[in-house]
Structure formats: structure tokens, C-alpha cells
Amino acid sequence: MNIQPREAHEEGEDCFTLCVSSILNYKQITNFLAVWKQCGMMYHEDPERGTPKLVPTYMSVENEFQHIHHIDLNIVRKNDRAEVIKEIMTLLQQKEAVIVWVDVFYMQYNSLYQLLHSSHCIVLSDYTDGQFEFIDDFYHLKGNMDEQTLFEALDLGQTSLIREGTRYRYAILDVGSAVQQVKEREFYDMLHQNHEIMNGKSGQLVNQVEWYELVNPHVGLPAIERYIDSTRQHMQDSSVLTEEYLDNMYGDLAGISNNRYLYGHFLREGIPYNPDIHQLVEAYEYAAQRWNLAANMTLKSQYLDMDSRYHMLNRVLSKIGEIIVVEQEAHDMVKHLVAS
Structure with a gap:
């Protein structure tokens, strides 16, 4: 898959948004930023942090993408790392780009490498001869990593995302029924x-x-x-x-x-x-x-x-x-x- 980092980012894009944009852009969804359509405000108390939390969203991102644009976002959460890697490799063989959450502690190009455990999103776009090709639009980077590096980086066990109860997560986007024009x-x-x-x-x-x-x-x-x-x-x-x-x-x-x-x-x-x-x-x-x-x-x-x-x-x-x-x-x- 010839996915390339975008030349320019827009205000408000984070690592996950950038991953989604890369894939939608590759799949020729030209108005890819218009899929972010909910604008609310919600206060609640975080039972894990024990602190107040303020968020602008009120529906799941899966529902947000499906609404109007009919884009299917499937976020998979599992606790079996070998199974996750096998599923990712199958998807890549099918020419399906995959968003993965990784721990930057294991990503050599990241400034937090071997310093701090923190979750981050990248796109996996290919697998050849034991090497995974990845796109990190946050850093305008296209590179490769071996299977062992991905094996280690996929484990979110030492990041805050482990609170949801699963150690590994990935996502795919299906635009087969996508609608681009907002009526x-x-x-x-x-x-x-x-x-x-x-x-x-x-x-x-x-x-x-x-x-x-x-x-x-x-x-x-x-x-x-x-x-x-x-x-x-x-x-x-x-x-x-x-x-x-x-x-x-x-x-x-x-x-x-x-x-x-x-x-x-x-x-x-x-x-x-x-x-x-x-x-x-x-x-x-x-x-x-x-x-x-x-x-x-x-x-x-x-x-x-x-x-x-x-x-x-x-x-x-x-x-x-x-x-x-x-x-x-x-x-x-x-x-x-x-x-x-």
C-alpha cells in the first residue's frame, strides 16, 4: 500500500486523528476531516483517577463515523498478543491498513524511547521479509520495524490505556458504503x-x-x-x-x-x-x-x-x-x- 505521510496537518489533529486521516485519504475520502462531527461537553468523575474529567464527546467514535458518512470503524481489543499480530498480518496481506496503539518506550525514533511508557497511534501499511512498514504522521515519518519490536511495542500494560482491561488494541476502517457529501x-x-x-x-x-x-x-x-x-x-x-x-x-x-x-x-x-x-x-x-x-x-x-x-x-x-x-x-x- 502506497500510504505516505501527509505534507501538512490541520490544527486539532492528534495521533489517532492523523492515523484515521491517512487511511481515509488513501482510500480517497477527500473530506476526511469532516467525519469528526460531534461537539458537546460532558463532566464526570473518573473512578480510576478519582478526579474530575471534562470531555467534548457524547457518543462513541464508532457511532460518530457511521452517522452521516457510513464509515465503519472497528476497534479490536484483546489480551492475546500472538493472536493480535496474526490478525494484523492477515489484514496487511489483504491490503488493509491497520491502526495500532503502541508504547513509545519501544519505538527507537521517538524522543521517549527507553524513557517513558506512553501510548501512541501509528498505521501499519505492509509486511515484507519480517519487517512491518509503518506511517507515523505525527512525526511525518515512514519507516520499518521488525516483528520483535512490534511484539514489544503493542503491549500497553505499562501505559494508562491498560485501565480498560485489555493490553492490545488495533483498528481498521471500512469505507465500502462511505458517503462523502453531507446533505x-x-x-x-x-x-x-x-x-x-x-x-x-x-x-x-x-x-x-x-x-x-x-x-x-x-x-x-x-x-x-x-x-x-x-x-x-x-x-x-x-x-x-x-x-x-x-x-x-x-x-x-x-x-x-x-x-x-x-x-x-x-x-x-x-x-x-x-x-x-x-x-x-x-x-x-x-x-x-x-x-x-x-x-x-x-x-x-x-x-x-x-x-x-x-x-x-x-x-x-x-x-x-x-x-x-x-x-x-x-x-x-x-x-x-x-x-x-
Whole structure:
């Protein structure tokens, strides 16, 4: 398979998004970024971390891809590594690209090689003479690894993803029934669905996120206020402000920023139906920038002493409070567009 790293990335793409984009682009789905179409907000308490969590999604990514675009994403989770490698090799022989989650601790080109266990996504595109060809679009890299390296890297046992109960995971995309054009009615229906979620109506809310039941969930714009209040309560005990806590917080805020950036690509599908959609794209891109600023402040706080961390996080929460106004303005804009 002649899959090549893309020359340019868009704001909001992470390693998984980049893997999906590489495969969809190879399979000639030209509007591949428009498949990211959910834009919500949900607060819940993470039973593993024991901390508040804020996420922009309310349905599984599998359902998100199937909705409108009819793209089948199949994420396979198993505990038998030999079986997983056998299945991957069979798929590659069938000319099917495979997304795999790997531990960067075993990836020699990665800056965290032999330093830190962390999960990352790459695409496997071929297997020849004991070598797996891979694409790592995050690093604009195409390379090869031997079977032993993949054997070690596939084990997520020492990364945070092991919380879901499986050590190995891979994914494939089926675009046999894919639809590229977003029709006007479908576009406005999605706009309305996201608006309902942001309004606090959780009829579309999934009952669990990945591998655990939701605890004390709040949906929509009020979820942001709940997150701020809950985080302030946690901060009363400064000992909880560990690097892991801050890293998790950074991941949550950066994830919301990425979601808003990517949602802009779906929104652009509606501009032919209403030129005013362009203003909504700008509104969500601005929200994405503000979320990214809050995320980066959280990241920087890891390098501060405990007292300084506390003050920096207070500033972060103040920024998030300001973002509520930005999100509300975009929300009101959606209400007007759907009504008209």
C-alpha cells in the first residue's frame, strides 16, 4: 500500500486523528476531516483517577463515523498478543491498513524511547521479509520495524490505556458504503443534535465512556461550571496537584481544543447551504484557541513548585470561566442558524 505521510496537518489533529486521516485519504475520502462531527461537553468523575474529567464527546467514535458518512470503524481489543499480530498480518496481506496503539518506550525514533511508557497511534501499511512498514504522521515519518519490536511495542500494560482491561488494541476502517457529501438536512440535524447536548439534554449520551460507567455526569454548558467547582474543591488539598494530575488535566483541555478545531471542518460542509455558517466556524476556532491556551498553562504548571502550581491552576480555572462566555456565544449562534 502506497500510504505516505501527509505534507501538512490541520490544527486539532492528534495521533489517532492523523492515523484515521491517512487511511481515509488513501482510500480517497477527500473530506476526511469532516467525519469528526460531534461537539458537546460532558463532566464526570473518573473512578480510576478519582478526579474530575471534562470531555467534548457524547457518543462513541464508532457511532460518530457511521452517522452521516457510513464509515465503519472497528476497534479490536484483546489480551492475546500472538493472536493480535496474526490478525494484523492477515489484514496487511489483504491490503488493509491497520491502526495500532503502541508504547513509545519501544519505538527507537521517538524522543521517549527507553524513557517513558506512553501510548501512541501509528498505521501499519505492509509486511515484507519480517519487517512491518509503518506511517507515523505525527512525526511525518515512514519507516520499518521488525516483528520483535512490534511484539514489544503493542503491549500497553505499562501505559494508562491498560485501565480498560485489555493490553492490545488495533483498528481498521471500512469505507465500502462511505458517503462523502453531507446533505443539507443531515447537516442541520447534526447541528441541532450538538445544540441539544450543549443545552444539557442528554438523550444521546452514551452510558459509558470506553471502559467504565459514568459517575455523576453533567452535560452541556453547565458541565464546564461543574468542572470548575469540582477542580477548586480538589485543589484545597495541594498534595493532589501531582504531575500525573496536571498531565491528565492538560489532556482533557487539549482534547476539547482539538474537538473544536476539528468540528470546524464539519461545519464548513454547511457553508454552501448558508454562508453565515462561516461565522460559526470562526466562533468555534476562537473557542479552540482559548481552550488550547488553558491547556498550555496547565502544562507549564508542571514545572512550578507546589504553591506556584496552585496559583497557576487558579488562573487556568479563571480562563475556563471566560471560555464559557465564548462557548455560549457559539451556542446562541447555532440556535439562530437552526431556527432559521
